Amino acid sequence: MTAAVDIVDVSKTFGNVAALDQINLQVQDNEFVSLLGASGCGKSTLLRIVAGFESSSHGKVIIHGDDVTSLPPHLRPTNLVFQRGALFPHMNVFDNIGYSLKLRRWPGPRIAERVAEMLALVRMEGLGQRNAAELSGGQMQRVALARALAAEPKVLLLDEPLSALDLKLRQQMQLELRAIQRGLGATFIFVTHDQTEALAMSDRIAIMNQGRIVQFGTPREIYTRPSSMYVSDFIGQTNFLRGIVLSSVNGVTTLDVGNGKRATGESASDLATGVAGILSVRPESIRIGLAEPRADDSALISGRVVEIIYLGSIVRVGSVTPANTTIWAELRDADARGLTIGMEVKLSWPPEAATIWAGDGARD
């Protein structure tokens, strides 16, 4: 099956700076893919190359089997939802949404029908005559979405369309956007710097850093099996422990993390004994106990509680290890009762909850 979008070896340089470095990415039909990364990682540039607003220095963009690399934006089967809507301020909502159809010389009644359909899709029925300049932020993005979808793109591109909205509205729009995408069976490529947004909406996420895709996978794969320290740190919160590899067999690796303590986790491949390794474990996987931990727990690190933050549904507990690393744990309220600051505790986690890579923790 050909991919909906096939990005082949795309590079982009501005002067001597490589904004994109040999990007390869395949997006399947009906798939919701997010490009996620910090600002300046190249995600918007990549999206604009797919839309045709930037040219790549090297590589190809193929959409449903057609090479569109040299096509200008108005001839590409893609449409873009811009960050702040970019509605035509001198037109009303109806004319904004119908613009692409007017360009295609659709007859008036057919345009009206399609616009009404789009307005219903974004739940703005009856607001067609509203002036574009009078809309609220959420309405603007709805109209921008309707305008882009009215053109019947093979692939819809979204450039941080929710970033200007406040949190409540953003969460609501995330759900609506996802429902619309599922309902239409459309292919969406969504650029965001918000990891929660990407996790909540995507079928797959491409994490970008410094012009490269550092990991491409489902939200669960990325959260539970980050391929690098960068991804692990970027997505969600995590604890890092540095150590020396004691053993590594069948992807299960044990580190000596100092003071004779051992920590076990999974690694993508077996590591050589004696090299430096780094372990990442999520706060919600950590158990804190006063008693001895379970026999199958991989690590038993002692710590002293230095911080207890009550957040309602969870309690965040910070403990300092003898090696002077602060380990954060997230516990349910019931599990955190009885903990007080200054208390000596044991920290542990199941081995499959930890990921280990070779390296000394210098940023990759």
Place this chain on the structure above:
Amino acid sequence: MRANHLMARGFVLLVLLYLYAPILVIVLFSFTTSPRLGLPIEGLSLRWYTSALSNPLIVGALWNSMILAAVSALVASVLGTAFAFGVARLKSPRNRQLLLGAGLLPAVVPLLVIGISLAVIFQAIGFRQGLLNAAVGHVLVCLPFVILTMNAQLENFDFAIIEAARDLGATPFRAFLDVTLPLIRQSVIGAALLASALSLDEFVVTWFTAGNQQTVPVLVWGLMRRGIDPAINAIATMLLAVLVCLVFASNRFGRRVAQ
């Protein structure tokens, strides 16, 4: 406290008097009945207006001035808008500042220098002095001001909407017609009116380039050398009225756009 307040008022009045007395005097004298310039005036009439408008020299100069104003408005607004657009789209703020500065610099070059340079250049390439040369000069003088106003307008212009039009299937030309033009039209008209006002008022560069063609300011200057003809007051008052209208209109149009 009260004395201070009075003094402040008095000061403001004095400054206003200083600013407007000469203008008021010329407007007043343009309506007097007697050719003698002195107060109190003896009566009001429109005879100097009739006399001015029946003088073929003056009518010719008015005609030339209007042609130059129209050409300046058209050419300077198109060139200046295109330039300001190009500058606003530059990514690097440093290059933007640099090019904008270069576009504005001629506004502070002494008009005398511009006038002489143009005269020398036209002489060198064998252009006979005349209206065409004056038009080139007027456009040059107006351009920095058009660039300045258009740049201020384009600073908050969202270029993403042009991209949106392209993305939805518009060719570059169609996107310009459907989106860019309707949004900047008012600003461009404002800038064009400003250019025509500047052109109507222009003397130095015109004097060096127009040869034996007369514009209103050049003609007035010539008439003044032969003593003050009250018809000059009438011309000045008409010029004043037109300029005030143009500048007001320019402001109104310019302000309405910024999206």
